[in-house]
Amino acid sequence: MTQVTMTVNGEAVSGDVEGRTLLVEFLREGQGMTGTHVGCDTSQCGACVVHVDGKAVKACAVLALELEGAEVTTIEGMANADGSLGTIQQAFQDHHGLQCGFCTPGMVMSAAALLKDNPSPSEAEIREYLEGNICRCTGYHNIVKAIMAASGQDVSAIAAE
Amino acid sequence: MxxxxxxxxxxxxxxxxxxxxxxxxxxxxxxxxxxxxxxxxxxxxxxxxxxxxxxxxxxxxxxxxxxxxxxxxxxxxxxxxxxxxxxxxxxxxxxxxxxxxxxxxxxxxxxxxxxxxxxxxxxxxxxxxxxxxxxxxxxxxxxxxxxxxxxxxxxxxxxxxxxPVPEAANYQKFVQPASRFALVGVFVAKYADGVRVAVTGASEDGVFRWSEAEAALSADFSADAIADLSVPADDMISDLHGSGAYRAHLVGVMTRRAVSAAT
Structure with missing residues (x-):
């Protein structure tokens, strides 16, 4: 076992891990932060997306020991300081961007990464960016709508399909 | 693991x-x-x-x-x-x-x-x-x-x-939508001394140069120059996503698209 230390949602955390310990295992089992989900565990579905040093990555395909000293942000870090939902989370609720909710942590983290680089994305840009996030409930339409709304764009003209 | x-x-x-x-x-x-x-x-x-x-x-x-x-x-x-x-x-x-x-x-x-x-x-x-x-x-x-x-x-x-940076280049990728790998991908690059064409996704032997197309494109860098060329399907990957013949066909299509996009 080797000790690894990283910053998760602004707080320094450390733990003893094996070489094979994945970031998502470190977060869920080591830190008890179960907001980050394991969907496919084959880096296809994107339910485990978190930010590492500001970039979206799949936490099921990164070793914890790779991230010594890294800044990690998870879905637990997306709420406002008072515990209320963050802008993207609130938009997902307002626009019914989730049904079962399993993919939602990854969707929100991917959306946050997109909006950081592209504050006002088109529908096509959002759909392309979400290529690596799979949702089996919503048909994506309301997820796209929620992200457009979270970026401050008018979505009243987008019909529910 | x-x-x-x-x-x-x-x-x-x-x-x-x-x-x-x-x-x-x-x-x-x-x-x-x-x-x-x-x-x-x-x-x-x-x-x-x-x-x-x-x-x-x-x-x-x-x-x-x-x-x-x-x-x-x-x-x-x-x-x-x-x-x-x-x-x-x-x-x-x-x-x-x-x-x-x-x-x-x-x-x-x-x-x-x-x-x-x-x-x-x-x-x-x-x-x-x-x-x-x-x-x-x-x-x-x-x-x-x-x-x-x-x-x-x-x-x-x-x-x-x-x-080496080419005078003109383009990559065309026919995406296998489940894996997002190339079902067939073609990179075309034009240099002062000739054109190179490399094909991925298609062959059982991995990436390869399509020399027939390179010769034709070096003489005339246009999609028409390779309109009649094709690669044999024998050594192409055949799987549930596409037959060898389909991939061989795509090699021609993607190469022409790449040339058109590069010109």
Whole structure:
């Protein structure tokens, strides 16, 4: 076992891990932060997306020991300081961007990464960016709508399909 | 995944030493190797991460105007930093996998793995790039030795890739939508001394140059010049995503599209 230390949602955390310990295992089992989900565990579905040093990555395909000293942000870090939902989370609720909710942590983290680089994305840009996030409930339409709304764009003209 | 010892050296020399160990394996971004280890298709005793080596990161231009990319540079960085120097290469990097994969996966990892459907091998072979390792320079024409096989020796590290910038170039990828790998991908590059055409995703032998098309395009760089050319379907990959004949057909289609887009 080797000790690894990283910053998760602004707080320094450390733990003893094996070489094979994945970031998502470190977060869920080591830190008890179960907001980050394991969907496919084959880096296809994107339910485990978190930010590492500001970039979206799949936490099921990164070793914890790779991230010594890294800044990690998870879905637990997306709420406002008072515990209320963050802008993207609130938009997902307002626009019914989730049904079962399993993919939602990854969707929100991917959306946050997109909006950081592209504050006002088109529908096509959002759909392309979400290529690596799979949702089996919503048909994506309301997820796209929620992200457009979270970026401050008018979505009243987008019909529910 | 079986357990392993993990090392994250800070220099190429330290990494080369660590890779001398018994059953040691280099780890780039891990976007292929980690899933492969989860399936227990690989079980190295030691993983040597190459992501903590500053001299293997980033994009720059050398004195000859070649675009030089550090072996551990993620696809997303190539997409952003190569765009001004070599737009076709940046565009290729920006369509590998998905955004989260592009933030981790590296050019050196992709080339060392030489997946028969990966994108980067087409760019490297299609430009006649030079692969620099910790011990030597390898020409693209000597590097790819068939599906998942390269000229790299045990423990050898791709430290940099140097691309001669073409006068015109384009990469066309027919995406296999489930994996986002290329069902067929074609990189076309026009230089003062001729045109190179490299095809990925299609052949059982991995990436290859389509020399017949190169000759025709060197004489006349237009899609019409190769309208009547085709590749034989015999050695093409045949699977549930597409037959060998379908892939052979796509080679012609994607090459013509790439030429049209480059002109």
């Amino acid at each position: 079986y357990n392993f010892d993990f090392a994250r050296p800070g220099s190429i020399d330290e990494a080369a030493t660590a890779l001398q160990g018994e059953e040691a394996q280099a780890l780039g971004g891990g976007q292929t190797l980690i899933p492969t280890m989860k399936q227990r298709l690989a079980a190295p005793a030691t993983l040597v991460s190459l992501t903590g080596i500053p001299e293997m990161q980033g994009v720059c231009l050398d004195d000859d105007g070649r675009v030089c990319i550090g072996g551990a540079t993620p696809h997303a960085v190539v997409e952003a930093e190569a765009a001004a120097h070599f737009p076709a290469l940046a565009a290729l990097a920006g369509r590998i996998g998905d955004p989260a994969v592009r933030n981790r996966g590296t050019i050196g990892g992709s080339l060392a793995n030489n997946d028969p459907s990966a994108c980067y091998p087409a760019a490297v072979l299609g430009t006649g790039a030079t692969i620099k390792t910790n011990t030597r320079d390898i020409a693209a024409d000597d590097f790819f030795e068939g599906m998942f096989t390269t000229a790299l020796h045990e423990g050898e590290i791709i430290t940099e890739v140097r691309f």
